Amino acid sequence: MKKILFVTSEAHPLIKTGGLADVSGSLPKALAELAQDVRIIMPNYQALKLTGDVHNIFSLRVDNRQINILATQLPDSTIPVWLVDCPEFYNYPGNPYTDENGNPWPNNAERFALFCRIAVICALDKIGQNWWPDIVHCNDWQSGLVPALLSLEKHRPATVFTIHNLAYQGLFSASRMVTLNIPGQLWNPEGLEFHNMLSFIKGGLAFADCITTVSPTYAQEIQTAAFGYGLEGLLRYRKEALVGIINGIDTQQWNAETDGYIPQRYNADTLQDKVHNKTALQQRVGLPINGQVPLFGLISRLVEQKGIDMVLDCLPEMLTMPMQFVLLGSGDKTFEQRLQALAAANPDKIAVTLGYDEGLAHLIEAGADIFLMPSRFEPCGLNQMYSQRYGTIPLVRKTGGLADTVIDTSAASLADGTASGLVFNEANAGALLEAIKRSLLLYHLPEQWRQMQVNAMGKDFTWRHSAEEYLQVYAKLQP
Template identity: 35%
Template sequence: MKVLFAASECYPFLKTGGLGDVAYALPKALRKIGVDVRVIMPKYSDINYDFKSKMKHITHFDVWVGWRRQYCGIEYLEYDGVPFYFVDNEYYFKRPGAYGYYDDGERFSYFSRAILEAISHLDFKPDILHLNDWHTAVSAVLLKHHYWQSDFHKNLKTVLTIHNLKFQGVFGREVLGDLLGLDDGYFAEDKMKYYNAVSFMKGGIIYSDKVTTVSPTYTEEVKTPFYGEGLHGLLAGISYKFTGILNGVDYDVYNPATDRSIYVKYDINSIENKKKNKLSLQRELNLEVNENIPMIGIVSRLTDQKGFDLVANVIEEILRQDVQLVVLGTGQYVYEDLFRYYASIYPSKVSANICFNDGLARKIYAASDMFLMPSLFEPCGIGQLLALRYGSVPIVRETGGLKDTVKPYNQFTGEGWGFSFRNYNSHEMLNIIKYAVSVYRNNKNAWYHLIKHGMERDNSWNNSAKLYKGLYEGI
């Protein structure tokens, strides 16, 4: 089976979020079980020169973007056993970063059309085109409209994975003809019309053969008005082709036994070495050096979606528990300033690192006793999976993938590997943090088993890759 995996970003070339991790790790895991997966993504200017210098130009052709005819080069590179194709167009991609430009609609209309056009020019003929989020979703529409008579495309099936429904690629009605070469008939409720605009994601959902999200719970949540972002009715009506498959973690990349970024390596048989990481991080961040003070880690975008309004409401009460709070991330200024302020008045208790640093993130996973994720919604979440991998006990809200991957501690049976709260409420979160701190301080044996149970979990891509393979075979 041959699969072309289309994504707007991919580690290690360019990554802004969880999609970048998935686009690297899932194809790698699928290839290990016999699926010939190749990845196609834009050739961004921010891709490291070491990678660019090794790319091989294999073909070029023109791509129609509405009435525009644009150049498209295809570069090839194999990395970590996975073949990658890079779509080369300097007009669209020779600029910093990946997203946030006034012409993103045009840029990713071009990319979506280039993916399909490339299939006619490559020596690789996929059976499945796996699309990811709005940036590639419209390829499913273009395939049915422009390529239905093409010998290269007529048997091609499509899968669309929704990583975050909040971002849909919504543009004005005029993009149908101006960018996509589609007639006005697509401005209809059963096609791409989204209120008085056009949704690339909606088009992908309707025209793809299968649709997935990144956790079973999120699949059910998006069928409701609160989570469905205006598409809940549509998603509730496509249960016959709609499913949820959890993301995983690349256990080769994230492994405390081999991780060179952390202070002291350890595994499930040497959990006591976590304390050495904690003491070292306390020294590096100028916190009070004391192995008995519970350390709560946060590695996240600092936004409303991630639940930081809950934290803001009770941060004083959290710090009264005699804990340390280590924060890494960027986001809304209100939360960046919140953590900077508390780090300035409680320098021995709070460390605010308003940036992103992968090495420091790994140190926080390895050093922290608890990892806080109080998200308003979370399609899957990778932070809690990395925390479990590194033996940091997650404290999460029961939503999306957080609910699917964190089993709450049961003091009577000893089961579980984390703590969770159900309602989106600051004091409910505070109470569960207090409970976790109480278990940490008063029941060392239970805490040891919480860490051990979490590290024993297999959150690698192995199981998910098998489910995706089964999905492909069932189309």
Template identity: 40%
Template sequence: MRILFATPETCDFVQVGGLAAVSAALPRALLPFSDIRIVVPGYPQVLRGLDDLKVVGRCAGYAGLPSFRIGLGHSTDGMPYYVVMCPELFERPGTPYGDARGIDWPDNDVRFATFSYAATKIAVGDADKNWSADLIHANDWQCALIPGYLEWSNRPLPTVFTIHNLAYQGVFSQDALPRLGIPDHAFHMDGVEFYDRLSFLKAGLVYSSHLTTVSQTYANEITTPEFGCGLEGILRKRADQNELSGILNGIDESWDPRTCTSLTRNFDAGDWRKRSQNAREIRRQFGLAVSRGPLFALVARLVHQKGVDLVIQNAKAIVDAGGQIIVTGKGEERFEQALRQVQIDHPGSVAVKIGFDDEEARRIFAGSDFTLMPSRFEPCGLSQMYAQRFGSLPIGHRTGGLAETILDGQTGFLFESPSSHGLLSSVCRAFSTFGARDRLDRMRRAAMGQAFSWTNPAKAYASLYQSAM
């Protein structure tokens, strides 16, 4: 099978969220089953990271979209990457989606419509005369116009569309339709119209051959009003037609505490003395006091979805009980400021670092006793898998992928209500377990023994591709 994997980010070059990790790992896991190539926008980080990048095609503008070039290069391990080269759209400072302040670019509709249109040109063989795809796998709203452009241009090609987070939909004014080349006849309730506006995500839901999301629990949840974000009707319809699947994400093999080069000291299950060296070092790096109490970690985007406010509300209780907290991440300014204040209120017991560094995150997982994941909803979540592999027991709300990957009382703790009290109830269970060394050791061993590889998800996707084709 020739598969084009379209994504707006990949941790090979640039990462904002968990999609980047999936977009680097899943295509590699699919290599035994397919000739798979990744297509990404030509951000500066991508252009710098591909030493062998060569232009293989040029495409004229379409409607109000600019012209662009298509480059082809390879990552250091040989993964083929197509790059949509359009300097005025993608060669900007900041993140893939906004400026350095985190404010979205005002022309994101044009940016990601151009990217989606370019992906279709590659897939049908118009961009690179030496390659075309049998199927496109598109990810999240930034790629969601891909199946739409194929439909509107009458270029039939199977598409699989993965919803990584339904809350981010790419909604724009109806005025954008003509400049994006979206026909008027597509703007209706069963097309791209969403409360009198244009929804990129809805195009993916309507026109794709098959929909997936990143856990079976989340696939069920998004067909309900509570989690459906106004799109539960169409999702329920696709589910009833057996066109919505949940395939749990995996994590790559680098998340192995025995070999990870980022750690202060490598360790194995049961080698708690070596693991404790990571705890001592991460406390020192973050300026925490020497302590015999438990160390709690929050490694997350600092947004409402992640339940950051619930951690803030319980911080004093954790510190008063003898615990310490390390927070690292970036997100909404209100949460960043509130967390800084918590650090000021509890010097030596709470440490906050605004920003994200992968190697540092690995050291935090390896040094902490518990990882806080009180997400209000969590399509899959990766941190709970990372934490378990490194012996940090996750504390999570029973939702989405957390419900599928945390075994309550065995490899972590789950609570039913996404509330301050719900989180505190599991934090109390964690303190009790920390004081019972045999039970703590058993849970750590069980957590570290969890298998979260990409092997089974890759087989599931390969089978789905065959069915869609």
């Protein structure tokens, strides 16, 4: 059994802005089910959705500030959660990283440097809990200073640093080194310095005993200039310590047999019942009820990374085909306006809902025939895995976790029972449109289509599989 301190800036269901929270809420639970002793540490934000008892287990002063370590549990689990309580830094409403206008909090460097320092104090068992972790597992830039600070300690736990999205690096002015009281020996090009900026993420990449990221393909991609954001050289240098492990998904929440959000539950043996969810979806978003035309679904942030511009370029030609398109998402205002204009002009073909709605998201996964994910890059991705569990065929670009979780449909993959989606290579509208046309041809071959659905629904995307891979990583590490 390993004792694991899981350091994260968010964890579902306590607080969530993205995929990091899903991982932080699920992986510790999966590790605990494999008999590991896991504790989570995160900041005590004002917006946390706390349900259980919260009590103070330790108080200390750091930089002349009173800090309390509070203890609670991850909801619906026995996982202990330690909350770093410093009202001056964390008692703000809403998002952990940005204000209501989407601007980063001006003191983010101070907020997360303090969080890292307290995590190190806890990792060295200086809070009187008589609990010394074997592994300190850090996640994304907000916890990047932890491996760097621990590297200066004589007796320390082993460190793992997981990259969820390398695009976010925690870059601050070099002058913050002094105000944050970061030891000077960490300030060099091999350490925290990045083009004369202070880089939090480099603390993890340069000093962690092992680096992981959220899919094997993304682990390769971030070693290239196209995906490395200037850190590809460091990642190539550390490639022996770099491992890609695909994220799991919550298979209780996303399960067509038990989903409370959808009107008709079904499984691989009762796929004929899926059409009732299609009808319900068409009704809900105001599209004509038609069980014969393929219904494309898309749930996404409306940003270039997700390939929304490519979808917009394809939609005029898609409108000439027998199909319908339903979209749920928000993001770039220009994309939002263009999508709304297309939907208003073509109400029998396109339905757009801006924002996010959990119930509608589940209904799209269950009711759509084809799910579009033409991402330019996608470290892991979740919706392509949700889609396969619901027998909704994902149409994806070959990148990151999409490449690792969707098997393209060909004569060979149909024959060997692995075909589970449609994959295209180039990040342009022409390649996407060709894949869309291919999906329409396959849709009208009922036997092949059903085989693809059955293959997809049989795939194992549970967290247990991912947790076992993390255990293999932990087992190789010696502090």
